[in-house]
Amino acid sequence: MIRSETKIRVRYGETDQMGYVYYGVYAQYYEVGRVDAMRSLGFSYKQIEEKGLLMPVIDFSISYKKPAFYDDEITVVTYVRDKPLGVRIIFEYECFNQAGELLNTGKVTLVMIEKVTNKMCKIPDWFQNAFNAFF
Amino acid sequence: MIRSETKIRVRYGETDQMGYVYYGVYAQYYEVGRVDAMRSLGFSYKQIEEKGLLMPVIDFSISYKKPAFYDDEITVVTYVRDKPLGVRIIFEYECFNQAGELLNTGKVTLVMIEKVTNKMCKIPDWFQNAFNAFF
């Protein structure tokens, strides 16, 4: 299993008039979380695109337990519980505030796509191998 | 059943470097869709808050079939398939592009909260009644 932690400070522009972090903002927090998880494996998402691959999201779900507020320091915990298989990779998430309260849990599924053909493609060996070391 | 349609033109700032509408942007499109659905029942979400109620999202899921692109005219179709019950109301979604292609489907669950107590509360009669007419 892969597990990585990312700290994110809530920006004012991310709150809404309820005083909560807007529910759509977590898509960005989760994105930052999985990019950090990949970085901990030794490569950046940027490099993936430089190799002519894209990883769009095909599935995203999130359950909100408690709101986050302005200036909170959020910990995004990102998990990869299963080796990437075929064309897809699944990231799972837990967000906590600075008091250690669970804010939300979620799941994001990405697929790999070849930029030139715009078709799904098998996850390449170098990517697979970086993950395999953790399982 | 309630069914409402909303047109949204994709803004440049909503695209990402893949050229797709960023996956987190649909949270806003869905929000616009359900606000329009409520407006078709004769009240605005703004009025709900003016009555001392809030409706935070507690669950959001979305499956992406195809990307949307800059300047696309998206049709967000919003459904309420069941009468709001107790404290919660569920909106379901389909997004289409101008070619009629299905872009994504999703589901958002909201709960009603009393602003002063910050506690969940039963959906009030005036709200319930507006929906009942459609079922």
Added chain:
Amino acid sequence: MIRSETKIRVRYGETDQMGYVYYGVYAQYYEVGRVDAMRSLGFSYKQIEEKGLLMPVIDFSISYKKPAFYDDEITVVTYVRDKPLGVRIIFEYECFNQAGELLNTGKVTLVMIEKVTNKMCKIPDWFQNAFNAFF
């Protein structure tokens, strides 16, 4: 002079915890305004990019007089007061709420860039001509 009007309904996710539309959101509203202004001349910004040109912003300024609130219907008035000259084009703005109150005024300067060379380039004749008809 070119003058065009665009209506934008404020989204919940665009407000901040002050209850105001976040000050950075107007960059998007202005973008929508100038895209509409171009559309009224007979072409879309999308077509400009399809011709291998980009129009990044090099200067943006805005003075806020009054806040906009959730669900307000904003009118963005976009002006081009001078013919585009050389590599640049200037858009000026006024935003009003549904009560006709002036919310802010602003100015955005864009330059034209050739995608392949990534260098600034003279505004092409077909673009210049579309504007000339109004001056």
Added chain:
Amino acid sequence: MIRSETKIRVRYGETDQMGYVYYGVYAQYYEVGRVDAMRSLGFSYKQIEEKGLLMPVIDFSISYKKPAFYDDEITVVTYVRDKPLGVRIIFEYECFNQAGELLNTGKVTLVMIEKVTNKMCKIPDWFQNAFNAFF
């Protein structure tokens, strides 16, 4: 003079289809910069609001020299060159990428407002004093 530095990693969702950080995103980067500048004086913007004060932006301008790209590590340098005076405070900015290239310069003017009256008010002594130590 006050000078503070903030590092911000560019998120994927902040890029647009040009591959640039969208021009409106810097409003958030600048916000993060000035909040950090205040924090270095010993208080958070959050505390300001807890004391019943708001600080909306009344003026924002930015000149873009070079684009930022996905995954860039931006340094936002925030300056307060003059003591806050009367009701307003001015922050000036420079953004650099990891190669030390100047990306943009900008200026944001905020005013102080009393939440209950919704009127501008003189900057309070405790706020003024925190700044005075640096001039």
